[in-house]
Amino acid sequence: GQNIDQPTEMTATEGAIVQINCTYQTSGFNGLFWYQQHAGEAPTFLSYNVLDGLEEKGRFSSFLSRSKGYSYLLLKELQMKDSASYLCAVLDSNYQLIWGAGTKLIIKP
Amino acid sequence: GAGVSQSPSNKVTEKGKDVELRCDPISGHTALYWYRQSLGQGLEFLIYFQGNSAPDKSGLPSDRFSAERTGGSVSTLTIQRTQQEDSAVYLCASSPRLEVRARGYTFGSGTRLTVV
Numbered sequence: 001g002q003n004i005d006q007p008t009e010m011t012a013t014e015g016a017i018v019q020i021n022c023t024y025q026t027s028g029f030n031g032l033f034w035y036q037q038h039a040g041e042a043p044t045f046l047s048y049n050v051l052d053g054l055e056e057k058g059r060f061s062s063f064l065s066r067s068k069g070y071s072y073l074l075l076k077e078l079q080m081k082d083s084a085s086y087l088c089a090v091l092d093s094n095y096q097l098i099w100g101a102g103t104k105l106i107i108k109p
Numbered sequence: 110g111a112g113v114s115q116s117p118s119n120k121v122t123e124k125g126k127d128v129e130l131r132c133d134p135i136s137g138h139t140a141l142y143w144y145r146q147s148l149g150q151g152l153e154f155l156i157y158f159q160g161n162s163a164p165d166k167s168g169l170p171s172d173r174f175s176a177e178r179t180g181g182s183v184s185t186l187t188i189q190r191t192q193q194e195d196s197a198v199y200l201c202a203s204s205p206r207l208e209v210r211a212r213g214y215t216f217g218s219g220t221r222l223t224v225v
Binding site for chain 1: 142150217
């Protein structure tokens with residue numbers, strides 16, 4: 001079966017750095033996505049990785065290791081508005097996104 | 110349109126009634142997805158349409174659920190004889206197949222369904 005695992009909840013302090021991990025086992029691999037979802041809102045696209053390595057985009061970076069079936073999302077200089085759920089999703093061989101359950105990130109002052 | 114549009118944004122219905130949820134994808138997007146999300150939970154895949162191909166209905170939880178996509182554009186998700194466990198936010202997303210790698214899906218704002 002296909003499976004994506006990420007922590008249910010994490011807490012971090014404003015101004016700090018947090019790393020949200022995601023491990024996956026899927027039928028084929030055509031890339032990995034990170035989405036952000038604020039409470040009561042639809043998910044919005046953050047990043048896409050298909051090759052190994054680190055992709056940096058402002059305060060957010062995403063890393064992928066295909067051999068390990070592993071990714072992480074790194075958030076720097078945390079702001080209160082970063083409090084949200086972060087969803088990891090893998091594009092499988094049929095070009096469908098397989099979703100993790102999401103990590104709820106709580107930012108404390 | 111500029112984005113994925115869903116209607117209604119909120120729907121309260123009595124148990125046993127039928128409901129129809131509508132999704133207008135971004136113009137030109139060939140792929141359309143329906144998901145369900147219960148409070149505090151992840152996304153549950155329901156159904157997937159891609160162009161003129163037969164839809165992937167593998168995620169529909171029971172035969173009370175059905176969906177169609179007319180003319181390769183607008184989609185309607187129908188839930189018959191609603192039950193309280195159907196209460197959730199129903200999200201629609203679309204993507205242009207060739208660009209799904211770079212941009213993923215674009216989601217609508219969802220329909221919050223409450224069955225009382």
